[in-house]
Amino acid sequence: xxxxxxxxxxxxxxxxxxxxxxxxxxxxxxxxxxxxxxxxxxxxxxxxxxxxxxxxxxxxxxxxxxxx
Numbered sequence: 252x253x254x255x256x257x258x259x260x261x262x263x264x265x266x267x268x269x270x271x272x273x274x275x276x277x278x279x280x281x282x283x284x285x286x287x288x289x290x291x292x293x294x295x296x297x298x299x300x301x302x303x304x305x306x307x308x309x310x311x312x313x314x315x316x317x318x319x
Contacts, residue, residue, distance in 0.1 A: 256306040260299055267295035 270291035277285040 256302060256309070260302045260306065263295045263299040263302065267292055267299065270295060 270288045274285060274288045274292055277288065
């Protein structure tokens with residue numbers, strides 16, 4: 252289960268990298284795509300941080316349960 256959570260974290264980073272790259276490409280334009288990719292970038296980074304925090308809490312709880 253923890254492995255799966257770790258992989259989804261990195262999936263969010265890949266999406267953020269792609270969205271950031273595309274956002275930089277579209278900086279000179281005045282299109283709606285720029286806003287969409289900016290939103291994807293921000294949400295992906297936020298989800299990465301949220302998932303990472305959740306996984307670490309889960310691992311800590313598991314370690315504490317095993318120590319008992």
